[in-house]
Amino acid sequence: MNQTAISKPTATPHVGLVCRYCGCRHFHTVYTRRRNDGIIRRKRCRNCGQAITTREKMV
Numbered sequence: 001m002n003q004t005a006i007s008k009p010t011a012t013p014h015v016g017l018v019c020r021y022c023g024c025r026h027f028h029t030v031y032t033r034r035r036n037d038g039i040i041r042r043k044r045c046r047n048c049g050q051a052i053t054t055r056e057k058m059v
């Protein structure tokens, strides 16, 4: 069987986030919390392990 490998484009929301400690751009989200005025995301750098918090406003 000859199956063509389908590479699915990963739907990663790339916000242009850069780790300020090591400059790495790879994060994984620890948790997402909804608030009245937006969303708070806790992310952890894959390279150095520093946690950062981002806030996203909901319109």
Ligand SMILES: [Zn+2]
Pocket: 019, 020, 021, 022, 023, 024, 045, 046, 047, 048, 049, 050
């Ligand atoms: Zn880092």
